[in-house]
Amino acid sequence: MTTPAAAEPQAAPQSRLRVIIRILGLLHPHRYVVYSVMIAALLGVVSSSIAPLVLGRGTDIIFNGVVGMQLPAGLSKDAAIAQLRAEGRDQFADMVAGMNVIPGAGIDFTSLGRTLVIVLALYLLSSALIWVAAYGLNEIVQRTVRDMRASVERKIHRLPLRYFDTHSRGDLLSRVTNDIDNVSTGMQESISQLVLAVFTLLGLVVMMFWISPLLAVIALLLVPAAAVVTIYVAKRARKHFAAQWDATGTLNGQIEESFTGHELITAYGRTAEIERRFTETNDSLFQAAYRAQFVSGLVMPLVTFLSNIGYVVVAVIGGLRVASGTSTLGEIQAMIQYSRQLSQPLAQIGAMINLLQSAAASATRVFAVLDEEEQDPEPAAPTMPWSRHGLVEFEDVSFSYTPERPLIENLTLRAEPGQMIAIVGPTGAGKTTLVNLILRFYEVDSGRILVDGVDVTGMLREELRSRIGIVLQDTWLFGGTIRENIAYGNPYATENQIMSAARMSYVDRFVRALPDGYDTIVDEEAGSLSAGERQLITIARAFVSKPSILILDEATSSVDTRTELLVQQATARLRDDRTSFVIAHRLSTIRDADRIVVMEDGRIVEQGAHEELLQRGGAYSRLYEAQFKALVD
Template structure:
């Protein structure tokens, strides 16, 4: 139970550390390529929108990527303006110095050296003045800033459109997938649900589908953006300096080595963390659902101690997983700083050679810092996609399950069913090598009550399942009013039946809604009439809100007997032709049993009824009693006839009143 609960969180632990899913446990599909191809086929109806998402992602990323290089132009112009202003001040200072020399010694004015110096200064001043009058070109810088703002606004708009369209693509795709899964579940036979736990089916329908939804909505667009960003950054760096680009690319192996080193050591701890989370969830659920038993037998301390043990193991695994994965960021920053130093040294050298501007060095440093992020994201997304394909494979396994036998094209409808049921030479087995029912023959007349008794595993419930076509027979024929049930649509067939089971089922809602569930379109008055016939009206009226009383999730705010009366009222409202009763009184007190027996008598009146009996005292009045053992009917007859035979039924009946060994009791 505990391990099953651990499956309910597909992404748990995969994004817990600073590394994200790259350090988390990998969940791989058995057939990755085949499953991925099948999953992508669900995107085909949305391919136009998907292409638009791809285009918008490219535009959004490109407009962002060109920003650093354009801002570099502004920085270059700003630095040049400041240098020109500083140079102009220096030249004027030199000019003033020469003027002071001439003033002190007028004869020096005709010196070739002085004249040449003045000419050089004037030429320098003239050259600087030709460049924006020797001032900082704030107009150019302002235009660059406005251009950048425009580019970033456009990039944001494209990013918004990308997410908006991708949301529609993801939700429509998942909507169709959920619909297909739900339709499939309605077509699966009962044996599928008998062989799977509720938690497993629920996990596939909810968690696995949600995993795909999240990946389509977030990870797929991130993957596109990351790939475009990597390509775009490399192109922009190459336009600035191929040599410096080579320096940055040479640091990539270091990133890979560091990431692989940490991921290898952290994955086992993330896997342990997931296992312990599952154990903890399972323990908490078991203790919560069975808290009365725990308290009754005084095991609170044991329960708390078990929780502490699991919690300690979870703490240790979680701490190690988070710590080891947390080491990745300092190590990657270390590698990034090494690359940063090398880029600065090479960039500085190239600047002194006049081969690169200051603005381009600044832009390149920005690109080199941005270069690692999309690489790590791509690695993370690759793992997420593996997990997503594994989820898709689980869903496709469900979609590929063998369905119920298809309805016949010329299916028949019994307009006014009488309720005459016949089993003719029926064989059935859950496993081919182990026959359960062999050559069963039953002829049930209209309005008769047929009781089915026998020990556990005799085939009593199986017989009912065959009657309603929850399972298909291996051989023979089952007919209602002379019509083979295989020639009747399952919906039409099952609408003839009403069921009151030992395990009551009521949903979260009002009492009125639960009774009205028996027949679509039933009025409140009809539901109340059914409640009166089921002897449930009195207790309902004593509740604070009467028929508007809301039953909680497990309907624990009313007693077991009251639940059973409500299910009988629901069956009465359905007004079926054939009733199936699975010992509705086995878990109630004697006084409540009297009310339920009265309600059941009302329910079975003028109807063909199949009663699975555990208490033989409740079936004395049945027209026919079938005694089953190991899948075969070994005795038939009325109560008195079977007692007179002094056989298997007589032994069962007498054991219930003589306090015989439990091995001889029914169920």
């Protein structure tokens, strides 16, 4: 097949914010569950935010009891304060003035116990609600990621063959597996933590202003500084996350190529070069991942440091306010606790923003696949041929992989039902492209192709391809039994049909000698079978599909002479009563073709029977003589 050499295309750059919004948009089908999760998280945060304030009330009960026991019993609070001032203890008197104290009374253990029970209930309620939110969010994210995988899978089946010609298989696999897993991890961890962190931050701010607006303002002065630090670090980490996942895709592509071509790499002694390339890419991945994690990891300690400064300032000023009687000890205790907790959501927000950036870098690669241009849609009102005779007609067909390099121009060809059409010509002449156009792997630029009188663009692709059997030069067997590989051509084939196809294609001859027979497990490489045996299985697969049109693309080029005779005999049986297109370099295999079509540069330069073309002394004759001379020499 002639395809243009193309480098790996780069996805159009998208802003991280736009990608993150698109990721969140994937949650829209589960929006009602999301709303429930948000409400549960909000209520959980409210409960946990109130608890320190209530606990501060418990501290006040204890402190009031301790101070009350130091005052003379029987006096009123005002009288006790007056006595303290008369004794010159003004600071202590100011503190007592700000307290709810009863002189001579001890600790009210009943009120203290009731307060502690309320605190315990609030924390239990908060834990339960946050667990419910986390559980619900986990289900939402996993369902969303499952839908994303399904979308990518469906998209891959709608992509034109041109896409796979220009993209590394390893990189595509990395996008479907590693990148989607990273999106899943990012969504799972960052969204839940971000929601809780934002709600917690809002809850802390509200409670701090409720207790002391002055201390709240002091504590929150460092929030803008933390935001600046987070944004600065996030910008520096963004490019490293993108480089990390690009390098991951490149590395997977190299590994896939190395494993696929392991025998050739070993045979040509290129192992050291492959190891060098792997080491270079692996080092690039290490550097990118290290820098991404190092830079993004600076957020937590920097934000914690800034928050600790605010914690110290609040503690000092709060102590002075307790001493002056402006605030109670319980209020300052709650304020210090809130100030201490303030660093946690700030640091979490910074860390989760970096995690979201990593997920966004992977999502960009996944969305690049989802946004690829698809093959032409199926016709709204498909046309079905009334017959399955196998008449194929090319009418003034033109096609090119790239506009600047025309390949097939104004080609007209008619294959009658039951005819064998051999297509020959030099490499790059467009032979395989011609049959790919019949299969609609590519769409013609102009003209049309008809099967049994119907334009193929008006047919459903599945219906069109169900009429065509194909045997390629490169055999493909999937992981499964030999029986399953034969039945791949027709999922509804009976055991008798499978056995009949195996006998007709001479598969039965060697399968009977295998220990497990037709239940022998083979893989994609099918290392336990020879090239000829693998080819015979693919011919049996074509037999069982019962096509009306048969395409044989260099089916005998990679087998030995003895096996070639078996393959030729099997394909001859397969061609009976079917329109056949045979692409061959070995001209001796197509002497009995009804018509031989000679192609050069995408054009038909000659066509006719074998003897007729030899007598003309044209392009076919030159090809034949060159091949015959090579055999003699």
